Amino acid sequence: MRTEARDRRGSPQAIWKEWDIVDGRRANAMVIILRTVGCWWSRKQGCLMCGYNQAASESGIGEEQLLSQLEAAKLKFQGEEMVKIYTSGSFLDDREVPQSTRKLILEAFSSCQRILFESRPEFVTERSLSDLPVEKVEVALGLESADDLVLGKCINKGFGVSDYERAARLIKGKGMRVRTYLLLKPPYLTERQAMLDTQSSIRFSSRFSDSISVNPVNVQRDTLVESLFRRGDYRPPWLWSLVEVLREGRSATGVRVFSSPSGAGTPRGVHNCGKCDAAVMAAVERFAFSQDQKEFEGLDCECKARWRAQLELQDAMGTSVDVDRHLADGLGLD
Numbered sequence: 001m002r003t004e005a006r007d008r009r010g011s012p013q014a015i016w017k018e019w020d021i022v023d024g025r026r027a028n029a030m031v032i033i034l035r036t037v038g039c040w041w042s043r044k045q046g047c048l049m050c051g052y053n054q055a056a057s058e059s060g061i062g063e064e065q066l067l068s069q070l071e072a073a074k075l076k077f078q079g080e081e082m083v084k085i086y087t088s089g090s091f092l093d094d095r096e097v098p099q100s101t102r103k104l105i106l107e108a109f110s111s112c113q114r115i116l117f118e119s120r121p122e123f124v125t126e127r128s129l130s131d132l133p134v135e136k137v138e139v140a141l142g143l144e145s146a147d148d149l150v151l152g153k154c155i156n157k158g159f160g161v162s163d164y165e166r167a168a169r170l171i172k173g174k175g176m177r178v179r180t181y182l183l184l185k186p187p188y189l190t191e192r193q194a195m196l197d198t199q200s201s202i203r204f205s206s207r208f209s210d211s212i213s214v215n216p217v218n219v220q221r222d223t224l225v226e227s228l229f230r231r232g233d234y235r236p237p238w239l240w241s242l243v244e245v246l247r248e249g250r251s252a253t254g255v256r257v258f259s260s261p262s263g264a265g266t267p268r269g270v271h272n273c274g275k276c277d278a279a280v281m282a283a284v285e286r287f288a289f290s291q292d293q294k295e296f297e298g299l300d301c302e303c304k305a306r307w308r309a310q311l312e313l314q315d316a317m318g319t320s321v322d323v324d325r326h327l328a329d330g331l332g333l334d
Contacts, residue, residue: 009035009061010068015076019289021211021256022081022114026289029082032073036096037061039089041120041158047144048156048187051220066101074108082114091117092128092139103131114138116179121159121167129174138177138210141167145183145197146204154186161204168208177210184216184245184259184270185237187225190314191307194237198245199252206253214249216242216270218263229268235322239264239272239280240307243296246284250293258288273303 013033020029042050077083085105089096097105109115116138119128124139143164144155151157168178182201185194202212216237219229228234242259249257261284263269265277272280280299287295306324313323 009065011035011072012069015073017080020082020084020114021289027081027113029084030073030077030080031084032069032086034066034069034085034087034097035061036066036087036089038096039087039120040093040095042089045156045158047158048154048224049183049217049220051223051226063098063101066097067104070105070108077109079111081112082116083109083112085115085117087118090119090123092119092123092125099128099131106133106136110136112136114177116140118142118181119167121163124167124170126170129170129176132174132176134175138179139171140179140181140213141171142181142183143201143205144181145186146201147197150186150189150197154188155183164205165208168205172208178208179211179213180205180209181213181215184214184242186217187228187234188320190311190320191235191238191241192311192315193320195241195245199248202245202249202257203252206255209255211256211258212249212253214242214245214257214259216259216261216264218261218270219268232325233321235325236263236268237270238307238310239270239277239284240304242270242284243280243299246287247293247296250287250291256291258291259284260288272307273301276301276303 013035015033016031018029018031019026021027041047085091087096091097091102106115110133113136115133115136118140121141141164143161144157145151146161148160151160168180171178182198182205184198185191189197198214205212217225219226219236225234242261246257246259261270264281265271271277276299283295283299287293310324314320317323
């Protein structure tokens with residue numbers, strides 16, 4: 001068992017291929033999920049919805065294991081135009097990826113046009129940015145919300161909006177790109193409050209971003225959100241809400257706004273009634289590349305009226321619980 005654990009530490013958690021946008025055009029991308037010691041904030045307190053750190057190890061992953069993972073990733077690289085490197089925390093955190101190792105990882109994919117990685121803002125410093133390939137790098141910052149109250153009470157993010165702004169300005173000042181991640185519907189917000197918060201956050205973050213990714217909450221194991229979900233006090237956002245956020249976000253800014261939801265169409269992810277989920281998600285995926293709001297024209301379903309009613313009912317009741325589920329349980333409905 002111990003030998004197997006060591007072997008896993010020397011292998012990436014996952015590698016896959018997908019599409020993204022590079023310099024305004026569709027491009028093929030390789031995604032690498034590296035195993036690291038994990039997000040320091042998750043070990044200290046952690047975000048209320050995040051279960052990604054379960055994939056990390058608190059020990060045993062150093063430069064040797066990271067370089068072994070890099071060799072495995074290089075074997076999968078087929079000249080993709082974009083490489084995305086994710087960890088369970090921050091690529092710029094020396095405790096996860098030492099600076100010397102970061103340099104080797106970035107050099108390994110020097111032939112691609114764009115390299116994207118994530119970091120919390122506290123690790124974005126003059127030193128950590130000093131030896132990056134400026135013309136290739138795009139740094140993803142998980143702002144989640146541009147409201148400090150939401151960041152503190154609904155997410156427990158561990159930093160404030162001013163920290164994000166400082167980091168984004170520093171990255172842009174160095175000539176690198178910024179991708180901002182926003183969270184749609186953290187716990188304790190009603191559906192309407194969640195939509196308004198994300199729309200407001202898009203307008204704010206567009207000043208510092210080259211692209212904005214809207215990430216609807218998906219219910220991950222062993223999180224506070226999961227406990228709320230299990231007792232009916234939380235419902236992941238509706239796909240109709242995501243469509244409205246993307247539509248309004250695109251109207252409010254010239255920055256690319258898109259979404260690639262995890263777990264879409266399942267009870268734990270962003271979803272509607274099940275009948276229309278595939279059609280709505282297909283429109284969301286097309287919009288990610290076309291940025292044409294016409295992708296959403298003609299979308300309709302009987303559940304849209306229920307979604308609107310839910311908005312009104314939550315507002316009237318002053319609650320963020322899954323009203324639809326409680327009503328169904330009370331009436332003995334499936």
